[in-house]
Amino acid sequence: MALAQEHQLTVARTARYYQLGEFSERTRHVWFVCHGYGQLAAYFIRHFAVLTEADDIVIIAPEGVSRFYLQGNGGRIGASWMTREDRLAEIDDYVAYLNQLAETLFEKSPPGVAVTVLGFSQGAATVSRWLARATFRPDRLILWAGAFPDDIDYAVATHLLQRLPVVLVCGDQDEFIKEADLQKQRDFLLKLGVEPTILRFAGKHELQAGVLRQLK
Numbered sequence: 001m002a003l004a005q006e007h008q009l010t011v012a013r014t015a016r017y018y019q020l021g022e023f024s025e026r027t028r029h030v031w032f033v034c035h036g037y038g039q040l041a042a043y044f045i046r047h048f049a050v051l052t053e054a055d056d057i058v059i060i061a062p063e064g065v066s067r068f069y070l071q072g073n074g075g076r077i078g079a080s081w082m083t084r085e086d087r088l089a090e091i092d093d094y095v096a097y098l099n100q101l102a103e104t105l106f107e108k109s110p111p112g113v114a115v116t117v118l119g120f121s122q123g124a125a126t127v128s129r130w131l132a133r134a135t136f137r138p139d140r141l142i143l144w145a146g147a148f149p150d151d152i153d154y155a156v157a158t159h160l161l162q163r164l165p166v167v168l169v170c171g172d173q174d175e176f177i178k179e180a181d182l183q184k185q186r187d188f189l190l191k192l193g194v195e196p197t198i199l200r201f202a203g204k205h206e207l208q209a210g211v212l213r214q215l216k
Contacts, residue, residue, distance in 0.1 A: 036121025038078030
């Protein structure tokens with residue numbers, strides 16, 4: 001009996017993103033914010049409305065292209081950036097998607113805007129892998145309740161993080177990240193040549209408006 005062989009075919013996909021604020025000559029800041037596992041960008045981006053009180057900032061929230069029912073065969077829907085199944089192809093796909101999105105949006109923005117990239121939970125690993133192969137260099141990387149993955153080539157990771165401000169944000173009651181995990185991430189980043197700023201807040205695995213204002 002013949003064994004089934006795996007083949008791959010690159011196809012076009014429709015990806016969506018959400019935006020707060022409009023690009024204009026007054027735009028000085030652009031934030032790319034990537035959601036966590038099981039979230040949707042439409043709801044995730046609402047947390048960042050507190051940053052748009054001034055008209056000098058634009059928030060971009062891409063959405064993972066893999067969507068699924070959170071429970072059973074109906075009800076609420078979430079999105080994921082990847083799973084362990086065919087993970088390398090999924091990483092290639094979302095890196096290509098995010099690069100295309102960034103290039104498209106930078107054409108609309110004035111030169112010299114400050115770019116912040118924030119990843120929450122699963123989105124932290126997502127933005128880290130993206131930036132390792134991005135077509136631009138951000139001004140700041142914020143990893144919120146998530147970690148820089150250890151599977152990125154050491155030389156690539158070191159080059160990416162060189163002189164790049166990195167902020168680790170985590171609630172003191174986070175259900176998934178303990179103090180030891182946070183310190184392990186700090187030690188890992190130190191080996192890559194970066195001293196991260198660690199920002200703790202009273203809360204769980206969540207975004208908080210006050211902390212976002214502080215980061216702005």
